[in-house]
Amino acid sequence: MLTQAPRGTKDVLPTESYRWQFLEKKMRGAAALAGYREVRTPVFEHTELFARGVGDTTDIVQKEMYTFQDKGNRSITLKPEGTAGAARCFLESNLYADALPCKMYYLSSPIFRYEAPQSGRLREHHQFGMECFGAQDATVDAELILLAFHLLDDLGVKNLSVNINSIGCPECRPKYHAALKDYLVPRLSGLCEDCRNRYERNPLRVLDCKKPNCQALVKDAPSMLDYLCEDCRAHFEQLQDCLQASGIPFRIDSRIVRGLDYYTKTVFELITSTKDGNLTVCGGGRYDHLVSQLGGPDLPAVGFGMGIERVLMLLDGEGIVIPRPDQYEVFVTYMGGCRMDAFRLVQSLRAQGFRADMDHCSRSLKAQFKYANKTGAPFSATIGEEEAQAGTVKIKNMATKAEKTVPQAEAAETLRAMMES
């Protein structure tokens, strides 16, 4: 259907875009407080970037990417997540040569994944993300978690739980993998088919299976946390110390496994419980070797992504109302012969900073007022024959019906005065 947006996409209508803008403003403010500056990277990248960065065994890369050949025969992919592009940009522009850490955020960046759309899941969605390159201390991990938490908390999101975990580093993770596999091997036949696949690709995922059978079988499986090397353990403890000191509620969930291969050490999720179940609004973690994997220096980094649509969904679900700005502050109405006077007044009001408009459909005065009322304009300014003759305009407070006739030259200051009273 020509008049139908592609599956899994959603228009943001003029009547609702203020909600996005409201969020974006909050996000910008929160990021700025911690010294993060905006980065804008392309919507598409070379496919290779994601294959190498995100990991070519991940679901995202294997089956969810929008990939195509461009006319120069390059394999191009619409970005399926935000971090790889930011890392590429960081590297390409040699930002690591400046003072580190390098802090950046991206706003309402479109993210594309070929998935079956459902509640809170689209094929094109938008993320607010923050990345910090070049700092290894867990204070940054904590700073990002706190930032995300306070942002959502400030918006009024309730039932927010912060879950953290450490999935180790190339040093200790293989040992854990081995231990986990040893544990799973004798139980393989009892696991579901999905889990047997997971065992091959990413054994950590088996721990997260929701099937009762599998859960029972992995109940006593070894925990990554018991296998962390000294460095990772200390780092994880520092993170907990920071979070504790900040006083926000959090819990360790050793089953958190992220679906992107680049993560090391810290991984975290901000989850809210809604009436339809749990919803992850924000997910992130540390990726200490992504930059080197992409051919750069071995620099530590941390970041997260937050789903804009999901945040909006939560606000909706909790009945949190975002203030809707008036489309107009003043609507100019006029009698048939005075169209030019009205037009000039509108232009003059706009020049003086008022959101102003007039009828453009040759409507009757009555209909103009109806329309003005519908737009929610708090004031009208009317020019009829009498006013045109005298060079005046009749300004009316739509709510109180109070009217005041003043010279057209004084319209702006009269409006200001009436707005304040």
Add this chain to the structure above:
RNA sequence: GUGGGUAUAGCGUAGUUGGUUAACGCGUCAGAUUGUGGCUCUGAAGAUCGUGGGUUCGAGUCCCACUACUCACCCCA
């Protein structure tokens, strides 16, 4: 990718065991005497009943396919 539900004007719905011009509410537009809105009243516009095929004398109503929406699994924001 697998399975369930849904598909009637812009939105929300009705449509009886298949039977002549598909109904209602909201919204939109226009009127209710000459320069004014939110209430009320009146009227108008607006639907090839998701698309395509089939059964039938006849289908919005039954059957099949496709598509979209929606929910669950998987995975994720």
